[in-house]
Amino acid sequence: MNSASNQPDHALAQALLFPQSVALYGASDDAGKTAGRPLKFLRAAGYEGKIYPVNPNRQTVQGETAYQSLAALPEVPEHVFILTPTNTVLDAVHECARLGVKVVTILASGFSESGPDGAAREQALRELSRATGVRVLGPSSLGVINPEAKLVLTANAAFAEPELPRGKVFVASHSGSMIGALVSRGKARGVGFAGLVSVGGEADLCVGEICAATLDDPGIEGYLLFLESLRHGDKLRAFAVEAAKRGKPVIAYKLGRSAAAAEMAATHTGALAGEDDIADAFLKDLGIARVCGLEALPEAFPLAKRIPLETGGAPRRRVGVVTTTGGGAAMVVDQLGIRDVVVEPASPATLAKLEAAGIAVSAGRVLDLTLAGTNYDVMKGALDIMFEAPEFDVVLAVVGSSARFQPQLAVKPIIDSAASRKPLAAMLVPDAPEALASLTAAGVPCFRSPEACADAIASEFARRVPGLQPAVGVAPAASAMPLSEAQAYAILDQLGVPHAPAVTMPLAGPAGRLPFDFPVVAKVCSEQIPHKTEVGGVVLGIQDQTQLEAALASLRHNLAERAPGKRCDEVLVQPMTRGLTEVLVGYRVDAEAGPIVMLAAGGIWAEVARDRSIRLAPVSVEVAREMITEVKALQTVSGLRGKQRGDLEALARAVSSLSQLAVKPDLRIDEAEVNPLMVLSEGQGVQAVDALVLKW
């Protein structure tokens, strides 16, 4: 993405994916060796640009003339693949920059993932790129494949295979080996690719920037991302927003759903993995469909192409299922149910139409055609009626044994419905590779397992239309400083987040008169003491003026004992407030995901049950209402079982208000945590009774 214009960087796409000439720096004579593969693969693929093997130790490489240096080449190559060991890389990139090479791809590892020396090397590489304008792919990149240009510029052994299936989907992957696995897995399913890039350590070029550069390519209709982290989240965000505008779906598999894998991603690629539910919110809010299993990754695109992102209005997410096998359909319904996708039963009107058409169905959640028998007219008739039925937004056909032996019976009618006005998908219960191939060729999304089918559908339904996210400057965390509680309330006042009444008075005393009734709480108020309880800085349940005076004395005493070096002039006094329940509302600028807002169950539950909802900030009141339904603890104040209802509307407003920090960069707030926010009875509102705000 050209950040000035938000337009795709065509020059980058050209040098990266459609270079007129490539140099293979350190090309090996042995085509079986890693450094020998790119030359072999490029020749085998019939790449029509110029190929320059560079190897100072040989006259020829694999029978071709070897050049002694980059400077010795007859022209400046557009793209250089550096195949030499780690310690030679920086010099080579320097030479490329000097010569005016546009893109350099680096195979070697041994950069930020390998300790302080490597990190320094990576920093030097990044500075070299910035200073000279040479764009760098890698380190640890296995290269770039572009079938359109017959460019198989990779050291990945998987590309030894002659046939490279072409398709409409572009792949960018943190893992170099996965591009090979995707190609073979796609092949097995009749799915090809418009290009594949192993991005490696993303010292310069990253997933978001590379994909963004290709957005105007008419041969690319969608994107598959294999992510180990959300590194360079800002670029990913910019790309996703533009892709959504163009209606090009983005599907991602992201590692790190478990703690162990998050830790691995760190050691494997040097990326610092964030919390997975933040990543999940990030992807969904940017309209990226996150599949949970590898199986669904190559299968999900045709479905994504047919399910438009919801642009307002009621979500259209009701799946109608028709089947020739009750047991098979039940598996899919089960898998969808686990993922909170509703399978809608047919309406009486639809059942009447089926009956009028002579199609017998069993009563129930799915249209089971077993009684009607498996044949073309029954399936085609049922599908046509379902396409007209207002209760279904997506139609899923689950086909049993006949799919393997007699595709003309129930698979053919699905293929003949490929142009249906509603999204249509198929799941085949037996192993039926030929039927899958026919469906795929016809553009019908189809699945070979109930799990992958449900995974793909659920991931589509979970993505949301990306807002035009603001570019809020991320300050280095070290420079952010806490405000005092009174200063924090001033920020809440600006945002419109209600808090309990509060007055300040000198810590030195005497205790002033209060504008509200006892009992009250008194707290030390200083930007130097963000964690008041830890220093004995809070006195609860103060019943009268005398006790208040005593409280000031004891706060002075505690501070002198437990926080001797801290400056504190004021005490903040508030009425004691009890809500029906308490929650935590937080805003922060995540290092990867950018500004996020979080609503969590209060107290120990937040930690024990990880009961929380996260979105990219800012959020509307409507989205905040959605967040409230996602926090289980809040069901206890939702009117359940005759229990008292909390003021959830006021809570939604408070969440939305706090999240507006994302569009108020002038306030220079890095992080704001209201904890606890008391939720009072319906109509009584909410009240912050403590807040911690970090400003840079």
Add this chain to the structure above:
Amino acid sequence: MNSASNQPDHALAQALLFPQSVALYGASDDAGKTAGRPLKFLRAAGYEGKIYPVNPNRQTVQGETAYQSLAALPEVPEHVFILTPTNTVLDAVHECARLGVKVVTILASGFSESGPDGAAREQALRELSRATGVRVLGPSSLGVINPEAKLVLTANAAFAEPELPRGKVFVASHSGSMIGALVSRGKARGVGFAGLVSVGGEADLCVGEICAATLDDPGIEGYLLFLESLRHGDKLRAFAVEAAKRGKPVIAYKLGRSAAAAEMAATHTGALAGEDDIADAFLKDLGIARVCGLEALPEAFPLAKRIPLETGGAPRRRVGVVTTTGGGAAMVVDQLGIRDVVVEPASPATLAKLEAAGIAVSAGRVLDLTLAGTNYDVMKGALDIMFEAPEFDVVLAVVGSSARFQPQLAVKPIIDSAASRKPLAAMLVPDAPEALASLTAAGVPCFRSPEACADAIASEFARRVPGLQPAVGVAPAASAMPLSEAQAYAILDQLGVPHAPAVTMPLAGPAGRLPFDFPVVAKVCSEQIPHKTEVGGVVLGIQDQTQLEAALASLRHNLAERAPGKRCDEVLVQPMTRGLTEVLVGYRVDAEAGPIVMLAAGGIWAEVARDRSIRLAPVSVEVAREMITEVKALQTVSGLRGKQRGDLEALARAVSSLSQLAVKPDLRIDEAEVNPLMVLSEGQGVQAVDALVLKW
């Protein structure tokens, strides 16, 4: 299972799976029709027993002599497949019984799943079977396949395929179409079967009884079950216990993890689906590995065969992962992590051995061989060292691209390790069907997706050694009657479950002196009023004798107003008790699963978060401790973050004690719910402060 002797019923297995003669009642001349298929399939398979087509309307069927009736056959066939419509079935079974046929399989549907008429028909069928001894498979059974006997006695069109791969696993399925799907999916993975039975509606023969009958068959080494419910749970239990004794693993896929699918199972098969977490506990406690996805079902057996059930001692569930691809291994680690399976890093001793052997590995959770390079000696050397490493119980090899092109590099060493002393499994990242086939042929458990791999491993680790479960008579629920709270405490006393002190006094007054201090609570005490609060039958916070007298009066008044027809003579008085937290402990005889014990978070949390742990009853104190760790709410009293610790040992004892009801049939308790049970501080014990017990 022959219930008298607990020995497999060989005669049943013989007639069902190895009949000398079969009659096809209602065989059609049209081999393409459902009723024509069994004859065609039996002939095509080369079945060597006698086949008698019976069709009163024809002289010949598919070129063979058609008999006019069952009575007209030259001998009594061992097994009759009834292919005629629903309304003719009962007469045909009656005739079979009269002739002395051993097993009858019924294809027709239209029984208990289809309303009152069908239910009556099924009841008649069941009584006919009981009265005459004829064993019935079905209704709605698609038949039986036994490759060993070349018996393809099925109407499932999937068996038109000539080749039927043979294997060591026996399949029993509630869904008839799934047996076809399993065969084709197994074929694609090189997995065959020792037999497949479509059990249909289980009016007589059920999954458990059929599988149990085959337990002595040396050709059968394990079982795959496709379950839509736990119908006939007692038989399933008896089978699972015997299978575990014989070391024959049982793997199940059970529908109904989501509410929608549970409802579908009911309409599809007439089974009443229970709550899924009860089913989950049932399967695990019986040593059955429950896989969550269809993908893993045909792949799980070889692994199950190699992972013995844990018989005491520390669980041996630490997986060591070795890989040629960091990204691929990370996917598997992630999927394992989601399922709470620990991937163990190599110990320093193991790393030293690898270094001594010249095998370079990256530091981290998995042994990544990328640096060492992908070749036979590296992988074989690493595997051999892992087999000796005490920190690994199971070794998993994740192979990248080379698995597809050069299996000699990293797949061959796995195959050569097939006889390893530790369980070994492989997961291949690319599409590599040939390598999968070689591994499967060598008996190495292998997987084509990270999800199926993790699913199979996690399901194996989750199963537990089945105890010798007691056969407690299940009384019809209608006959169970509630006890009064005082009577319920008497039962708790017998079991050793502590409760708060309690005295009773006449409702009529006067209020007697109490053996404990005020404040107290007074509750109406009558077996006719199980839900006291609903009739105003509880007075809390009584501070002295006068208030107690007043409380009796107000209870009298409330009962007269709100429960006029109910008899109540007594009031139960208890001290007010507050615990650190409260829980629900319940025992009941589940209609399908039998006696179970449940520990749940107290109050509204149990419903909101479904925060509970279930086991088959009875449980030891040790198992009860495990259950406590599974209830999230109890983490709040486990000493977390310096919070006060509850008496979890006393809780474990109470759970175990209550569960002993399962082995005390003389108490005739159908259900017992202690709610709430107060958990006091460590060392202070637990106290029931209410209990509802149903006796039959």
